[in-house]
Amino acid sequence: MIKFRGIVWSIHPLFVLVMIASIVTGYFAELITLFGIVLVHELGHVIVARGYGWTIREVKLLPFGGVAEVEDTGGLPAKEEAVVVLAGPLQNVWMGAAAWGMGQLGWWDSEWAAYVLQANIMIGLFNLLPILPLDGGKLLQVVLSRSLTYHQMLTWGARISLLLSAGMVLYAFSPLFQGGGRGIQLNLLAVGIFLFMTNWTYNRHIPFLFLRFLTSRGTASTRHIIRGVWAQPIVVSQRHTVTAALRLFKRDRYHLIVVMEERGRILGILPEQQLVNGFLEDGKPDRAVCDLFM
Structure with missing residues (x-):
């Protein structure tokens, strides 16, 4: 080291x-x-x-x-x-x-x-190769972030990586079924197992990774406001929990959270900082979004 x-x-x-x-x-x-x-x-x-x-x-x-x-x-x-x-x-x-x-x-x-x-x-x-933590896996996440929320990007990046690394492990055994006296591809097997275990751990750490994303939103939000950007609204009902609303956040976007009644009346609009701070300060993931107005 x-x-x-x-x-x-x-x-x-x-x-x-x-x-x-x-x-x-x-x-x-x-x-x-x-x-x-x-x-x-x-x-x-x-x-x-x-x-x-x-x-x-x-x-x-x-x-x-x-x-x-x-x-x-x-x-x-x-x-x-x-x-x-x-x-x-x-x-x-x-x-x-x-x-x-x-x-x-x-x-x-x-x-x-x-x-x-x-x-x-x-x-x-x-x-x-589109497997984390390889460069292709990181590029996959960049592509996924264009259409998915950040939480979905983390989840699907891990799922695809697990699937492909498991396929790599299975492929390492393929010579056994092809005849010719060839054995297992040990190098490929070792790398495949390493990638699978890495992504298994990564998948379990998604809540922590998402929390890191939320803690960085303060700096990102300030950067967006100073530069001036179009805000992307997130429309939720008054029954939505804070966690459910946060999981709708997208990368490289600034959000305004619009809380509405079922009939379509707007109850209030929250800047994303207020939603994030409300979650980080009390740590109540099941708290209703509308409670932040009180």
């Missing part, structure tokens, strides 16, 4: 196992190359994120990329997150192109250049 420029860099145990296996089997040069590719990939994320002013606390390196722990993740603009996410795979593009060029010019051995090229292609494409 190393701390550099305020960011803690660590190596995930899964990567440690890969390193040990590579050293035992004599693939030390390939190990160093893989580590360098993963490090540059993650540096792409970090540099662009820091350029946006994000605060990154820790980066964990994995055999296929990394996981960055970012402060105020719930309040970050979707457009910025998409750019930061794509900055990682883009590093694999130029590294792969450079390796190919080195091989064509004869500056590198053709087999070694082909290995580095293939490693970058595999890491870049694997990271684009």
